[in-house]
Amino acid sequence: MTNAEMIDPALYRNAMSRYAGHVQIVTTTDGQERRGVxxxxxxxxxxxxxxxxxxVNATNASNAIFEKSGRFALNSLAGHHRPLAEAFAxxxxxxxxxxxAKAQWLSLVTGAPVLSDALASFDCTLLEAKVVATHIVLLGKVEALHMGPPSPALIYFERAFKEL
Ligand SMILES: Cc1cc2nc3c(=O)[nH]c(=O)nc-3n(C[C@H](O)[C@H](O)[C@H](O)COP(=O)(O)O)c2cc1C
Structure with missing residues (x-):
């Protein structure tokens, strides 16, 4: 597809704003450093x-740690985690x-920070990191799971947080 035929990025974002997404925090650690997004x-x-x-956005240099560390945890958030989601955004x-410091974190198999009361957490070793357009696609093999108490999920839809 040539540039002339490329979908307008703003139009694409408008369409994507109608795509409901579960809000999650992806975390990692490397040496003394921890990062969550x-x-x-x-x-x-x-x-x-x-x-x-x-x-994760490749244009944010802080996200290089995800490839360097070779591990990450994907933590699926509950509605009451909204302030945490905002802090990590x-x-x-x-x-x-x-x-x-706003939450409690566990260490399972890989050592990536696992949110103690996440709806579900997926502790992963990095299989592959591939840059596609502006983002790094991280593929992770799930080494361990953790499930906190059941609760309504935190969703992002029409550019706002919702509970489901
Ligand atoms: C609802 C929501 C969804 C987001 N989804 C992503 C995402 O999928 N990938 C990503 O790289 N950033 C995403 N972001 C943006 C990052 O959270 C944000 O740019 C980053 O944490 C801020 O950078 P900093 O941690 O370097 O301060 C999202 C933000 C919000 C509020």
Whole structure:
């Protein structure tokens, strides 16, 4: 497709605003450093072996840690996690450790931070990281699972947080 035929990015974002997404925080750790990013671009790939994918912005240099560390945890959020989702989306511009201080985190198999009361957490080793357009697609093999208490899910739809 030539540039002339390319879908207008603003139009694409408008259409995507009608696509309801479960809000999740993808986390990792490398040495003393921890990072978490609020995402909706994440989903299941397969159940055998359990595999997930998540897309993080390649233009944000801080996201290089996900490839460097070789591990990540995908934490699916409940409605009451909205302030946490906002902190990990950079709202308030808190330093990383102040973001993590807002919740309790566990370590399962890979050591990536697992949110103790997430609806579900998927602790993964990195299978592959592939840059596509502006994003890094991280493919993860699920090494361990954690499920917190059941609760309504945190959804992002029409550019706003909702509960389902
Ligand atoms: C609802 C919502 C969904 C988001 N989804 C993604 C995503 O899928 N991938 C991504 O890289 N950033 C996504 N973001 C943006 C990041 O959360 C945000 O840019 C980042 O955490 C802020 O950068 P900082 O951590 O370097 O301060 C999303 C933000 C919100 C509020």
């Amino acid at each position: 609020t995402v909706t671009a994440a989903c299941s790939v397969s159940d055998s072996p359990a595999t997930v994918l998540v897309c 950079g709202i308030g511009k808190l330093p990383a450790e102040e973001r993590f």
